[in-house]
Amino acid sequence: MIKTAMIMAAGMGTRFGHYTDLVPKGFVSIGDKPMILRSIEALLSCGITRIVIGTGYRCEVYEELKKDYPMIETCFSPLYAETNSMYTLYNTREVLGDDDFLLLESDLIFEPKAIRSLLDCAFSDVMLITPVTKFQDQYYVEYDSEHTLTNCSVNKDDVDVKGELVGIHKLSHAFYDKMCRDYEVILSEQPKLGYEYELLRMSRSVSPVYVLNVPGLKWYEIDDESDLLYAEQYVFPYCR
Known part of the structure; x- marks a missing residue:
């Protein structure tokens, strides 16, 4: 039974302006x-009791959260400005310890159904996707007949599109440990690697990632003001 979640929250969010x-x-x-x-x-309502947040930009704001949420632990990345999401995930390895965990991006709004679907899934290493619904900045996902992740890209023409990345996953400690070891080899060459592409590297050559496609799930990734306006009008009413 998974009780831990890790939220990647180190980025600077420059597209949000002021x-x-x-x-x-x-x-x-x-x-x-x-x-x-x-x-x-949403995590607490689904039985999660430990939340690790990988911080960077304005980390002190996340530190303040711990006063009201004692289940939160933080892990600061001093390299947040020169790295990307995979480094944030890699940087939390000692804090996460041996736990299996849910992995989330920090800029999402979603129904708790997203969490429950992953927790109920029989597979241990799972990428959550939905049919394509987002109007910009999509990560398109391809999988084979066994729902194993075979490709992902921001370019729709590069993949046989089966859906779009939500930004919520379930990972076993064994998989995550292999993932970190694999990333160590390429870290100096690819410090700005997104975690999505490390998941793809793993699924192709080390250990398969199961792709869970949940039609009808209400969610949105919010990267800028236009995303925010869209999500408030079309997604937020379903996620209260």
Whole structure:
């Protein structure tokens, strides 16, 4: 039974302009509440009891969260400005320890159904996707007849599109340990590697990643003001 979640929250959120002058992207509010708080509450409602947040930009704002949420632990990446999401994930390896965990991006709004679907899935290493619904910045996903991840790209023409990446996953400690060891080999050459592409590297050559496609799931990744306006109108009413 998975009780741990890890949220990647080190990025600078530059596309949000003035919204992120004083707070990290996860603290941009949708409705009346920051995205990160909505994710934390969804995780807690599904039985998660430990939440590790990989921080970087404006890390002190996440530190303040621990006063109200004692189940939160933070792990700061001093290299946040010169690396990317895979390094944030790699940097938390000692804090995560031997736990299996859910992995989330910090800039999401989603139904708790997203978490429950992963927890209920029989496979141990799982990427959650939905049919393509987002109007910009999609990560398109391809999988084979056994639902094993075979490709992903921001370029629709590069893949046989089966759906789009949500940004929520389930990973076993054994898989994550292999993932970190693999990344260590290429870290100096690819410090800005996105975690999505390391998952793909693993699925292709080391250990398969199962792709769970959940039609009808309400969610959105919010990268800028236009995303925020869209999500408030079309997604937020389903995720209260």
